Amino acid sequence: MPNLKDLKNRIESVKNTRKITKAMQMVAAAKLRRAQDAAEAGRPYADRMTAVLGGLASSMSGSESAPRLLAGTGSDDTHLLVVMTAERGLCGGFNSSIAKLARVKADELVAAGKTVKILTVGKKGRDQLKRDFGDMMIGHVDLTEVKRVGYNDADKIARDVMGRFDAGEFDVATLFFSRFESVISQVPTAAQIIPASFEAPEEEASALYDYEPNEEAILADLLPRGVATQVFTALLENGASEQGARMSAMDNATRNAGDMIDSLTIEFNRSRQAVITNELIEIISGAEAL
Amino acid sequence: MAGTMQFDLVAPERRLASVQATEVQIPGAEGDLTAMPGHAPLILTLRPGVLSVKGTEGDTEYVVTGGFAEISAEGTSVLAERALPVSEVTSDILNEFISSAVEARDNATVENLTALTQQVSDIAVMAERLGIDLKAA
Numbered sequence: 001m002p003n004l005k006d007l008k009n010r011i012e013s014v015k016n017t018r019k020i021t022k023a024m025q026m027v028a029a030a031k032l033r034r035a036q037d038a039a040e041a042g043r044p045y046a047d048r049m050t051a052v053l054g055g056l057a058s059s060m061s062g063s064e065s066a067p068r069l070l071a072g073t074g075s076d077d078t079h080l081l082v083v084m085t086a087e088r089g090l091c092g093g094f095n096s097s098i099a100k101l102a103r104v105k106a107d108e109l110v111a112a113g114k115t116v117k118i119l120t121v122g123k124k125g126r127d128q129l130k131r132d133f134g135d136m137m138i139g140h141v142d143l144t145e146v147k148r149v150g151y152n153d154a155d156k157i158a159r160d161v162m163g164r165f166d167a168g169e170f171d172v173a174t175l176f177f178s179r180f181e182s183v184i185s186q187v188p189t190a191a192q193i194i195p196a197s198f199e200a201p202e203e204e205a206s207a208l209y210d211y212e213p214n215e216e217a218i219l220a221d222l223l224p225r226g227v228a229t230q231v232f233t234a235l236l237e238n239g240a241s242e243q244g245a246r247m248s249a250m251d252n253a254t255r256n257a258g259d260m261i262d263s264l265t266i267e268f269n270r271s272r273q274a275v276i277t278n279e280l281i282e283i284i285s286g287a288e289a290l
Numbered sequence: 291m292a293g294t295m296q297f298d299l300v301a302p303e304r305r306l307a308s309v310q311a312t313e314v315q316i317p318g319a320e321g322d323l324t325a326m327p328g329h330a331p332l333i334l335t336l337r338p339g340v341l342s343v344k345g346t347e348g349d350t351e352y353v354v355t356g357g358f359a360e361i362s363a364e365g366t367s368v369l370a371e372r373a374l375p376v377s378e379v380t381s382d383i384l385n386e387f388i389s390s391a392v393e394a395r396d397n398a399t400v401e402n403l404t405a406l407t408q409q410v411s412d413i414a415v416m417a418e419r420l421g422i423d424l425k426a427a
Binding site for chain 1: 304335360
């Protein structure tokens, strides 16, 4: 039987753990609200951008002069996987599920004889993928220092990716991130960003726009912005998902710690009573022996 | 009066304005233009400059660095890369704009050198209009 002192120490330590997980849950809840607000605020821009680009892209597609960002290089031999994860752990299966999705995709592509390159955003994804795909890693974007992701961060990532595309380093780029559905559900998602794909809105097609300077120039100007916007949206979704995942993970941890304290307390009380009973028996049998 | 139209100004990180407007003056890449209700559908790119809105709740001015505007008969929406109300503009912000533009120009390739040089001078013109001094660019 564990002695009373040990049990007491364990109970204390689990109580401390519970305090920490409780605090982390509350911090995550506050951050989640902020992240959701940011995602909300970014939506009108992204929606508009997609609508306009969708209209433009559908009228341009198939034409000879379509920019390479839209039309692609004509082959799909080299794939770039941009894997976005969190900088920190302790958020349940959040990082693992994104990394897993990327891993499955990478294995699939390798099996199909394609070349795979991986760019990671966020430390945790890099750590997880390094083991299996260390030689495919071509870069890492560190956002540890960034308190609040802004459009600038997304723009930097997008520029980096597009620079590599222009240099002919890859043919197809896919973004891996987690889409925020609700606090308890975040869905790991893969979205292709290059060649750019925009869902053309149906009603928009009826309005015939004039373009100034002209269609090609506008499309060339807008496409990089569109890619940056997609990256930005993904970053925001990811931020909200991370906090949501952390919140529910920490909620579970707090509850588990509570259960553990209960069962340890019962054990502690039982042992204590056993010790008392033992002592009584000793005293009584000692008195009877006299 | 021809009535009003919906005007939206959005930046990637926030929505700056969503009001009824009678007239919107837009710094287009090929010259300023004023959009009023019933304008023919048009999509145009912006140059760095001042966007002024005559709204039903008063007039406002915004500084935009670039992006595009979508004009239709019912409304105008401006998607700016960076935008902020003129009242919030300080020389620090403008200096930051111009130094990033200068940096982009100095790293420019042959094809976009003219466009980027134009951007730098557009920002300088805008600063002059707002009466803000720029550090030597």
